[in-house]
Every structure is written in C-alpha cells, then in structure tokens.
Amino acid sequence: MGKLGSEAVCSALEELGIEVLFGLPGTQSLAFFEGLRRSNIRTVLAGSEVAAAFAAGGYYRSSGRLAALSTIPGPGLIYALNGIAEARHDSAAMLVLVVRSTSHQERAFRLQDFDLPALSEQVVKKSFRIQKVGDAAPILSEAVATALSDEPGPVLVEMDSSMLVEHAGTGEVAPVPSPDPPRENEVAEVVARLEKSRRPILFCGQGAFPAADLIREMSEKLRVPVITTGSGRGLISENTPLSIPCDFSSGSFEQVNALLAEADLIITIGAKLGHNGSAGFNLILPEDKMIRVDTSAATLEGNYPSSLEIRADSKVFMVELKEALAASDLANSDWDPNDLGDWRSKTAADMQGKLPHIPLVSGAEQSTVADVVQALRRVAPEDAILATDSGYHQVIARTFWRSLAPRGMLVPSDLQSMGFGIPAAIGAAVANPDRRVVAVIGDGGLIMSGMELLTAVRENIPLSVLLVNDSSLGQIRMEQYRAYGNDHATELLSPNTEAWCLSLGIKYIRLEDGIDDILSTALNQPGVTLVEAVCTESEELKKLRRKGDLNNRIKRLVGSGLIAKLKKLLGR
Secondary structure, eight states, rough: OEEEHHHHHHHHHHHTTTEEEEEOOGGHHHHHHHHHTTSSSEEEEEESSSHHHHHHHHHHHHHOOOOOEEEEEEEEHHHHHOOOOOOOOTOOOEEEEEEOOOOOTSSSSOOOOOOOHHTTTTSOOOEEOSSSSGGGHHHHHHHHHHSSSSOOOOOEEEEEEHHHOOOOOOOOOOOOOOOOOEEEEEEHHHHHHHHHHHSEEEOOOOGGGHHHHHHHHHHHHOOOOOEGGGGGSSSSSTSSBBOOOOTTTTOOOOHHHHHHOOOOOEEESSOOOGGGTTTTTTTOOOGGEEEEEOOHHHHHHHSOSSSSSESSHHHHHHHHHHHHHHTTTOOOOOHHHHHHHHHHHHHHHHHHHHHHOEEETTTTOOOBBBHHHHHHHHHHHHTOOEEEEESSSHHHHHHOOOOOOOTOOOOOOOOOOTOOHHHHHHHHHHTTSSSSSEEEEEHHHHHHGGHHHHHHHHHTTTTEEEEEEEEOHHHHHHHHHHSSOOOSSSSSOOHHHHHHHHHOOEEEEEOOHHHHHHHHHHHTTSEEEEEEEEEEEEEEEHHHHHHHHHHHHHHHHHHHHHHHHHHHHHTT
C-alpha cells in the first residue's frame, strides 16, 4: 500500500526544497493540513490569505528560495489574488496550492465553486491539477520548475480532495533543471565589447542577486560603477565608492540619464525594466550601447532593445564571464574615482530635491521622517532588511535608506499594493532568521494589515516596525493638494496605538527626542516592537496646498484649455 495522497504531496514538496508554507486551512484542505502536520514543512498561519501571499512573496524576494501558499478555493484564492498579482509583478516565485472539492461534481451551483485557472489566469504563469496520487510528484516538480525558471513568478496547483485520502504509488520527484548557460561565443563577445569600452556601467535588477558576489568582484577589479533598480538595491553595498545609489520613486532620473550618457557600454543584468525599474520609462538606454542578460525571453524582447541579448541565469553568466576575463588583459576603466564620488552626490541630491515635502515628527526636536530613516540606517546592522508598504513613507524611505547587503530592501513594485509591508517583512524574517528585519509602514497600511503582527507574535518572529502616522492617506492627500488645493476621503482615525500594541503583546515606543537611542533599543528587543512617529504637516505641504488651491481656482475661472495655450505660448 502506498502513501496517502496528502503524505505524497508533502513528501514531494520537501524533496523539492519547500521548507515553509504560508496560509490558512479550510474544510476542503483538512487532509492536506494533516499531511503538513506530519511533515517537516513549517506551516505559518496567517490572518488572511492576502497576507499569506504577501508573506510568501517576501520570503522569496529576501532569500531566493521558494515558499508555498495554501488557500481554499472560492473566497480563499480570491482574497489571495492581490498578493499573487504582486508576486507576478515583482518577479517573485510562489507555489499556490488549492484543494478543490471533488464531491457532487455532477451538480450545478456547488459550494465555493469557480474555474480557478480562469480566475487566476492573469496573475499566475501556469496552472496545474493533481487528480491522482501517482501524479503528485511529477506535477509538483514541473510546477516548481515553472515557478523558478524564465522570469520567476507564481504558479497555481489544484489538488483534488479525493486524491489526498487515497493510497497509491507516489511517483518520483524530478530535480529542478539547471539554468542554461550562455550560447557559444556570447561571453567572448561581451569580453570583446569590454576591451573596447573605456566607460562601462553595470545596471542590475533583482535577477542579478544570485551573482552578487561575482558582480561586486568584477566591479572592483575593473572599476566599473553599478546602478540598480529599486528591486535590485543592495546588490553591492551602497556605501561603496563604485555604487551609484539611485531610486526613481521620487521622480528623479535626470542625473542617472546624464551618467548613462557618459557611458560607452551598459551591461544590464537581471532587470525587467518595467515602469518603476525604468523611472516610468524615462531612462535613456541606447540600443547600441546596451547588452542585456536575463533568463526571460519576454524581458529581453521588452521595453528596451539591446545590441546583444543573452538569455542566461545571472550567476551562470557571471561565472563564465569571470573565467573569460581572467584570460584577458583587460585594464581598469577610465572612470575617475573623484568623478564617481561626484555622481554619487549628484544622484542623492537629485532624489532628495524631488521630494515635495517631508513630514515633521512631533516631539523629536523638529526632526523629519527623513531624519528617522537616516538614524535607522545608522543603528541597524549592515545586513538589515527594510520592507515598506505602499505610500509616501515608502518614497521617503527609499530616498534616504542605504541598502548595504543583497536583498536588503523589499518594496512593492509595479502593483504597489497597500498592506504589503508587514506580511512581506514577516516572510523575510522567516526566511532570514539571522538578519534583522524592519517594516516601515504608514497608518493606512497599519489599518489594512496591522493584525498580521499577531502572526509574528504567535510564531515568535523577531520584527521591528516603524509606524509613520500622519493620520491620513498621505500620498493621496498630497496629490489632491497639488491638483485641487483640498483633500477628500483621506483622513484616517488612528487607534490608540500604545493600547492596541499592548492588547497584541507588542512592545510600544513613542518616537521622541534621542531618535538613535530609541531606534537602537527597538532593534535589539526580542519579539515584536513598534515605534510610532507621530507626524505633523510641514510648511512645504501647506504651501503646496495653497498653490494647488490657487491653481485650481484659476483653472475653474479661465478653463484648462486657455491655460494650456498660454503655457505653450510662453514655452512652459
């Protein structure tokens, strides 16, 4: 007699390297969770399916390892779709496991019955279904390989409930295929281009993390500066002279474009160059200068064409490139260290100068949220992981934080889901128990996913949370001020945060004078600690509101068409 289906599934998952599953059990998945109980897989119970999906995404993005997500069909999967879609946009591999009931299949209007593949078609790479125990191992093997290959992303696996309680042969697990190496002569072509180049640049994204050490080594050996997308930050320490820290969230891209214009070769590795990774498609990356390396054909054929496309895993490519460079007599580039220092300063000033305003922190000597982020960087370990939610606090954090280690910053990318920060941080902490994880969130994000901190408390997950509380949806309020001089439906009623934390078993600290000491204390506490920065409006925000109000009044009086004509006439 073979294994029960639930046991076969869990054994296959273990053999395929799945160590953690996030999710919630349900009526349909009782047998599966009994199998999980008997397995070595860690099951992390989340407060909601969407939070479980964000956590699974944070787990992958902070470690490069695959986690599983389990939901029931119907409401469970539907609720999780937001987090699955975020993973798809963020190129985060995820194994979504859904147990579907096989009872009364001849009936219409069945409980929680949907066409799950059709429902999730836009947010998963591929859907699979396991109907027999013997198919569990081979189908799960294919699903894991699909999730991790090409552009990493989520896959859906439906498991028939009847299969989980049957005895049968289990089938065999197939190892995840090794990534293909570059085609013959492609690495030689890169070396030849580097030999002709005097000012090369490495432009890297999240897909370059497996090759982080090799990229840093090449950068230092040949004196090649490194730029990254937001998802690739920390690939090399942003404190090193060859890193040009930049982030496009504040709308800054002019200095990066000026630097790229001085380059004669741009080697882009593991960067999808979607909207947020290319400054809203405002980066100028000339085709004749650019070499692109990526595992995904769709990425290579995407927004920015290149003169050489290499479909390969970043680490495999860099290993071969290192060997080829060792056999060449390639000298240092012509980049002047002093000039690179100037570029570091200019890009930082450009980012900071684009911020319309920075909220003040009440009770902390007129310090700003930017001061708090910089203090956090001073007291946090070098390899700390910063996870943010979606909102204006994210823009400030990305502008003033320096990521000093690979996978050191997790932000929602082109989907920008509010509610991402806390569960993604939990996923990162589960994946990286030896690294300190800090979640920076706004009060809107706290309302959406704050109760997920109970998961961290129950699972004894060490986590620090910085709450930027401005009693509003700050980003949207600012945009309303800019456009109309008034806001609507952005004011939030925040709870008594200290009392709320006490009820959840969370340590609470109000941020006041002595920011460095307070943050250092919070980072060194066991368990979960929340630091609240209560914010007030800056003078810049008040001016923005007055200016927006005046502009809106003028538009209503004379019409936007006339204003556009006047601007065109004046060359503005």
